[in-house]
Amino acid sequence: MTTRDAALRLRGLTKAYAGRTVLDGLDLDVRSGELLALLGPNGCGKSTTLRCVAGLEVPDAGSVEVAAEQHVSGRPVAMVFQRVHLVPRRSVLDNVCAGGLGRLGWRGLAPALFPTALREEAMGCLDRVGLADRAHDRAGRLSGGQQQRVAVARALCQRAPVLLADEPVSALDPRAAEQVMSLLRDLARSEGLAVVAVLHQPALAARHADRTVGLRDGRLLLDQPAGTVSAANLDLLYAGATPLEVAA
Structure with a gap:
């Protein structure tokens, strides 16, 4: 992917809370028309990534570019939360x-x-x-x-050219979760949006996402087409996680 292809571009994104590093120099590009699933155990930096992109948190270092423009505040992104508000x-x-x-x-x-x-x-x-x-x-x-x-x-x-979804299906029953993920996939393709969805369900990511990115300890551990993520990949990503941190 070239820089021109990326609707969302993160470089060196770093964030710490009370001395604990949550994001550790994260680099990530997301294309227009792509649904990217962001996976990883609790506390790995998934939601913090989205909040930094949306301007809800200020990163300690690094940059966020949306539609090839660098923004400090008022970024042209839309966000869907676990609680719909x-x-x-x-x-x-x-x-x-x-x-x-x-x-x-x-x-x-x-x-x-x-x-x-x-x-x-x-x-x-x-x-x-x-x-x-x-x-x-x-x-x-x-x-x-x-x-x-x-x-x-x-x-x-x-x-907005970028749509962020932070655990959008975690409170939904399986049928509704499938419907929402299918909707996000269809909107990415038909509207040309760059969609990033934080998920705790690798199976949903495999069925609906174009690409799966896995974070662990604030670093990029996995980045590949969603359909190619193996059980061994997931075992490595979630090594040491509790059963509640990864759903079937």
């Missing part, structure tokens, strides 16, 4: 519209004042995740899997 009493459509407010330069705008163009765009995002028919339902009435799909639609409304 929807406003349960608001409509599904209002929740998705909220994703577009930042790029429009608005904060705290009452839903009744959302521009028509933003509502139309949000409806298009809901259609992409298969929930246009639930646009006027309260978000709190949806299932966990549906709420996570709304969170993905909200991220799409940000129009």
Whole structure:
């Protein structure tokens, strides 16, 4: 991969907390149109990587480039969390519209004042995740899997070239987890997004990701096409981890 191919480029990313190194000079490139699964035992630096990319944490050293531009704050990335953080009493459509407010330069705008163009765009995002028919339902009435799909639609409304998903399926049942991962894969390909998903399920990564990256002790231990990751690779990655740190 050349630098021009990478929608997301990390170089020398380093982060420590209270003297403990969590990221140790991480280098990583992610292409547009690629779904990358980030695996590794608890505490290896997966979520910290995403938070540094999103600007939620400030790395101690290194650089983050999105769409070939180096950013210090306000990076053009969207993030989906394990907990979806929807406003349960608001409509599904209002929740998705909220994703577009930042790029429009608005904060705290009452839903009744959302521009028509933003509502139309949000409806298009809901259609992409298969929930246009639930646009006027309260978000709190949806299932966990549906709420996570709304969170993905909200991220799409940000129009960011990079989509980060931090354990997006860990709270979902197996069927909903498959649906969300399939959605992320399809969006990477159809929308040309660079998608990075932190997972604890190697089997999901093998079925849905284009590429698997494994971190251990803040360093890159594994980087190869998802379908080629062997049981021996995973044994090495998770050596010494507890059973709860790696699901079947």
